Amino acid sequence: SQTIHQWPATLVQPVGSPLSLECTVEGTSNPNLYWYRQAAGRGLQLLFYSVGIGQISSEVPQNLSASRPQDRQFILSSKKLLLSDSGFYLCAWSVGNSPGQPQHFGDGTRLSIL
Amino acid sequence: DAKTTQPNSMESNEEEPVHLPCNHSTISGTDYIHWYRQLPSQGPEYVIHGLTSNVNNRMASLAIAEDRKSSTLILHRATLRDAAVYYCILRDAVGGDKIIFGKGTRLHILP
Numbered sequence: 479s480q481t482i483h484q485w486p487a488t489l490v491q492p493v494g495s496p497l498s499l500e501c502t503v504e505g506t507s508n509p510n511l512y513w514y515r516q517a518a519g520r521g522l523q524l525l526f527y528s529v530g531i532g533q534i535s536s537e538v539p540q541n542l543s544a545s546r547p548q549d550r551q552f553i554l555s556s557k558k559l560l561l562s563d564s565g566f567y568l569c570a571w572s573v574g575n576s577p578g579q580p581q582h583f584g585d586g587t588r589l590s591i592l
Numbered sequence: 593d594a595k596t597t598q599p600n601s602m603e604s605n606e607e608e609p610v611h612l613p614c615n616h617s618t619i620s621g622t623d624y625i626h627w628y629r630q631l632p633s634q635g636p637e638y639v640i641h642g643l644t645s646n647v648n649n650r651m652a653s654l655a656i657a658e659d660r661k662s663s664t665l666i667l668h669r670a671t672l673r674d675a676a677v678y679y680c681i682l683r684d685a686v687g688g689d690k691i692i693f694g695k696g697t698r699l700h701i702l703p
Contacts, residue, residue, distance in 0.1 A: 514693075521679075522636065522693035568635045578624055578643075578683075581691055583635030 480505035484569050484584035492592050497542075497556040499587050501569030504550065509571040511552040512581065513544055516566040528552060564591045596680045601698040604670050612665040612697055614680030619660050623684045626691070627654065627665045629676040636679065636693075639665065675701045 481504045491497060503509050513525040524537045526544035534544050541560060545553045552569060566588050570581040597615040604610040616625065626641040640647055640654045642663075647654040653666040667674055679696040 512691075521695045524692065570635070578641065580626065580628075580638035580641060581636075582638065586633075586635050588633075 480571070480582065482569060482571055482582060482584040484567075484587055486587060487585065488588045488590075490590045490592060491559055493561055494558050497554070497559050497563070497589070499554040499567055499569075499589075501552040501554075501584060502550055503552075503571045506550070506571070506573065508549060509573060511546060512570040512572075513552065513554050514568040514570065514583075516568065518565070522568065526554070559591050561591050564589055596682060596694055598678070598680050598694065598697045600695065601700065603700045603702060605702050606672060607669055610667040610670045610674070610699065612667075612678050612680075612699065613662065614664070615662045616680070616682055617661045619682060620684060623660075623682040625654065625656060625660075625663050626681045626683055627652070628679045628681065628693075629674075630679070630696070631673075631676045639678070641683075670699075670701050672701050672703060675699055 484501050510529050512527045514522045515525055516522045525542060526534055526536055528534050528546045531546055531549055534546060542554060542556050566586050568583050568586045570583045572581045573579045624641055624643050627639040628636040629639050630636045640649055640652050642654045642656055644656060646656060655664045655666060665678060677696040677698050679693050681691050683691060
């Protein structure tokens with residue numbers, strides 16, 4: 479069966495520090511991968527999605543970036559965190575590029591910026 | 593992705609059925625209707641999806657209006673564990689590789 483792993487579960491970082499969040503998927507090949515952010519009390523915002531290795535689409539301009547160095551690995555990064563980067567970060571995967579396929583989410587990383 | 597409209601919040605008594613409505617008047621012919629739910633401090637969980645016909649699975653039922661401009665997620669017997677935010681989402685054939693989440697409906701279950 480397919481599984482998705484995100485780590486760390488929680489993270490506290492000072493303003494201006496770098497960030498690296500990792501997401502890996504097991505049990506499937508060539509998944510579509512996604513990064514979402516959810517600010518406190520708000521809905522999910524799509525940040526990046528990828529349909530293959532090295533292919534990244536950005537939905538919202540920001541100081542975050544994403545990379546997909548391997549088929550089932552998706553990394554969210556920042557060189558300098560801002561206070562506004564606080565939130566709940568979620569990675570998700572789906573099969574292929576069909577609207578009938580659901581997305582499966584990880585357990586998320588709760589990021590607090592001090 | 594086309595927009596959906598859901599009530600901000602709903603309440604239901606435990607062990608009773610719950611009908612969660614969603615309006616999507618601008619739905620196109622190729623849009624699928626998806627439902628997800630998010631429990632507190634967790635990632636969203638896929639619930640059900642459909643195109644034209646009503647759908648049933650172990651979690652819920654999806655009733656789709658004949659004109660497809662609205663749908664209803666039905667939880668047949670609500671439990672306290674069903675308290676969550678429920679999202680109704682449209683996914684089309686062109687933008688099928690991403691989901692745009694709205695604010696959803698916060699469902700409160702009363703014991």
